[in-house]
Amino acid sequence: MSSVTTADTAGIDGRSRIAAALAKRMRGRRRAEVRFQVYGIAAIVLSVTMLAILLVTIIQAGYTAFIQAYFEIDVTIDEQAVDPDGARDPDDLAMVNYAQIVESALVQLLDLEDQQVPLNTLLALPRARAENLIEELDAQIASGRITFAGITDFGQPVALGLLANLNTMPPVEDFLSDDLRGRVDLAAVIGLAGELRGALADVPIEFANLQRGRFVDADLLEPFADRVIPESVTDPRERTGLLRGVARAVNDSVAESVRLRFAEQSLSLGDLENADLADRLRSTLSEYVDEMISRGAGNQLRAMVLADPELIGQTISLDFLASSDVDVMMKGQISRDLPESRRQVNDLQLQWMDRLQEEGYLGTRFAWSLFTNGASTQPEQSGIGVAVVGSFYMMLIVLALALPLGVATAIYLEEFAPKNRATDVIEVNINNLAAVPSIVFGLLGLAVFVNFANLGRSAPLVGGLVLTLMTLPTIIIAARAALKAVPPSIREAALGVGASKTQSIFHHVLPLAMPGILTGTIIGMAQALGETAPLL
Numbered sequence: 001m002s003s004v005t006t007a008d009t010a011g012i013d014g015r016s017r018i019a020a021a022l023a024k025r026m027r028g029r030r031r032a033e034v035r036f037q038v039y040g041i042a043a044i045v046l047s048v049t050m051l052a053i054l055l056v057t058i059i060q061a062g063y064t065a066f067i068q069a070y071f072e073i074d075v076t077i078d079e080q081a082v083d084p085d086g087a088r089d090p091d092d093l094a095m096v097n098y099a100q101i102v103e104s105a106l107v108q109l110l111d112l113e114d115q116q117v118p119l120n121t122l123l124a125l126p127r128a129r130a131e132n133l134i135e136e137l138d139a140q141i142a143s144g145r146i147t148f149a150g151i152t153d154f155g156q157p158v159a160l161g162l163l164a165n166l167n168t169m170p171p172v173e174d175f176l177s178d179d180l181r182g183r184v185d186l187a188a189v190i191g192l193a194g195e196l197r198g199a200l201a202d203v204p205i206e207f208a209n210l211q212r213g214r215f216v217d218a219d220l221l222e223p224f225a226d227r228v229i230p231e232s233v234t235d236p237r238e239r240t241g242l243l244r245g246v247a248r249a250v251n252d253s254v255a256e257s258v259r260l261r262f263a264e265q266s267l268s269l270g271d272l273e274n275a276d277l278a279d280r281l282r283s284t285l286s287e288y289v290d291e292m293i294s295r296g297a298g299n300q301l302r303a304m305v306l307a308d309p310e311l312i313g314q315t316i317s318l319d320f321l322a323s324s325d326v327d328v329m330m331k332g333q334i335s336r337d338l339p340e341s342r343r344q345v346n347d348l349q350l351q352w353m354d355r356l357q358e359e360g361y362l363g364t365r366f367a368w369s370l371f372t373n374g375a376s377t378q379p380e381q382s383g384i385g386v387a388v389v390g391s392f393y394m395m396l397i398v399l400a401l402a403l404p405l406g407v408a409t410a411i412y413l414e415e416f417a418p419k420n421r422a423t424d425v426i427e428v429n430i431n432n433l434a435a436v437p438s439i440v441f442g443l444l445g446l447a448v449f450v451n452f453a454n455l456g457r458s459a460p461l462v463g464g465l466v467l468t469l470m471t472l473p474t475i476i477i478a479a480r481a482a483l484k485a486v487p488p489s490i491r492e493a494a495l496g497v498g499a500s501k502t503q504s505i506f507h508h509v510l511p512l513a514m515p516g517i518l519t520g521t522i523i524g525m526a527q528a529l530g531e532t533a534p535l536l
Contacts, residue, residue: 068367068380069322069330071293071356075105077305079313088309098305099298102320103290109361110352112285113269119146120262120340121348122281123211129280134207136274146265154207160215161201164257169197170339175252180245188227189246195224196250213255213341218243221250256339263347288349294321296381321369322362324379326353330364390460391532397464398471398528403521405468406475407510410517413476414483415505434473438531441470463532470531471524478520482513 079086082096122133134154140146141154150162160166173181173189205215221228221243229242269285272278297320304318305311321327325344328334330353340347356362373383417423445466449455455462486509494504 064331064333066367066370067331067364068369069327069362069364070319071106071297071322071362072317072319073105073109073361074315075102075301075318076315077101077301077312082305082312083309088312090306093305093309094302096302096305097298098301099290099293099295102293102297102301102318103286105318106293107286107289110289110355112282112289115285116266116268117281117285118263118266118348120259121284121346122267123259123262124346125211125280125284127211129284130211131280132274132277136272136277139273140267140271145267145271157204157206158210159201160203160205160254163205163210163261164254165261166197166200166254166257168260169193169257170253172196172246172249172253175249177245177249180242180249183230183233184228184242184246185230188224189249192224192228200250200254210258213251213258215254215258216247216250218247221247252339252341256341259340285348288346289352292323292326292349292352294323294380295378296321296376321380326362327380329353330362387533390463391529393460394464394467394532395525395529397460398467398525399521401464401468402471402475402524406472406521406524407479407517409472410476410479410483411505411510414480415501415509430473430476434477436470438470441466444469467528467531471528474524474527475517475520478523479513479517482516482520483509485516486512 078101081101083089083093085092119137122130122137125133137146137154138152141148141152148162151158171190172193173186176184176186176189199220200216203216203220209215218240225239225243228246229239233239233242269278269282272281297318300320301318304316322330326349329336329343329345329350334343334345336350345353353362369381370383371388372385373381374386376382413423413427417426445462449462449465455465490508490512491504494508495501499507
């Protein structure tokens with residue numbers, strides 16, 4: 001009796017241990033399933049987060065491409081300037097300089113005759129236009145219109161400390177090139193600010209060097225060489241090159257300080273005593289205005305006049321694109337805090353932009369031209385319209401040629417071709433062609449279609465033929481896989497009810513394989529669409 005009880009107890013204990021082990025294993029499996037679900041959810045969340053970050057970054061960096069700056073001003077189409085004879089000959093009207101008409105309208109709006117021009121604009125005049133500038137500045141100092149403490153004669157060398165406010169000199173390190181920053185002791189350059197001011201204050205500067213922005217050379221910085229150039233640089237030529245680079249940064253910093261000093265005072269065209277200098281400055285200001293206008297503004301006005309010659313002699317409201325430099329400034333892609341020497345738009349043009357924007361003559365709008373214009377050397381006029389149309393035409397050619405040829409080839413190889421060495425060679429080469437880079441197909445098209453067949457470079461036909469050759473292997477491989485995936489029972493059933501082999505393929509097998517064939521076609525078309533630009 002006791003032995004039975006002991007056996008029963010042992011059996012119960014064994015079953016309990018098995019049950020406990022199973023329960024423990026089940027708990028482990030459940031924990032593993034939960035962990036797997038957590039890992040999967042975490043992976044999805046991470047993927048969605050990375051995608052969101054990517055999209056936000058792309059939108060933040062590229063949304064300004066859909067905005068463009070434009071002017072909207074009244075333009076008078078003077079008959080004496082456009083068609084003095086009144087003949088309204090389209091050939092003569094097409095030869096008129098309409099860009100000059102637009103520029104004159106904007107110049108008149110800005111009223112340049114009363115424009116206060118900062119002295120740094122005079123200082124930046126090209127050499128050919130800066131004749132008599134020294135005498136003019138001396139005359140203005142004598143008349144009291146401008147004042148420079150301690151300076152009465154710009155014809156003589158002037159101490160640099162009188163020309164620039166060295167205490168507010170921009171940091172030299174801001175003007176070091178990226179390459180130079182990694183090769184000199186940046187901390188030493190930063191620490192030289194006070195000593196540089198003392199060393200530069202009494203340096204005599206001639207007016208010609210003032211205009212060129214050349215204030216110091218490497219010799220003046222030689223006492224600081226051991227501090228700014230690392231000891232590891234022992235080659236004398238390399239040391240001299242680094243010192244010259246630091247000297248350029250010092251020159252740029254001092255030039256910015258001088259520019260700010262000269263920008264504090266201004267003159268109008270009417271204040272200038274030298275009439276020739278006033279005319280040269282007037283031409284420079286007109287060029288500044290012209291730089292703010294897109295080169296397409298003249299073409300736009302020309303097209304309007306040719307379409308409606310009755311506009312001649314009238315004043316019309318014309319909206320036209322601003323130049324790319326004004327465009328990027330309006331979008332905030334270039335900081336206004338940058339020194340003038342490092343901006344494409346100078347301070348005077350910035351002043352005009354602010355004024356025109358306040359008065360409603362300058363603004364931004366959605367860039368519809370981005371989707372209608374073609375390629376252009378002027379950034380503000382360029383668009384993707386031609387690229388979209390050309391890609392569409394090429395895709396039509398690819399679809400019309402590659403799909404029927406690819407499907408027909410796949411049907412023959414899969415259903416009708418004998419299984420021999422020749423068929424194997426064809427199949428291997430089709431697979432190899434799918435891996436050939438697009439540039440190889442491009443060179444083939446250039447040699448065969450353009451040079452040999454003389455089909456022309458600009459026609460979408462050539463690009464479509466080349467992309468067809470590139471897409472065919474993809475469609476053939478996908479179509480064969482789709483045909484092979486159709487169950488053999490479909491073929492057998494069709495043959496069993498009296499259909500021929502051709503009928504069984506085209507009436508029963510091909511319709512069932514079409515989803516797979518279309519998937520391969522979409523993949524091939526997407527690949528071809530992505531290769532249109534690099535291929536061309």
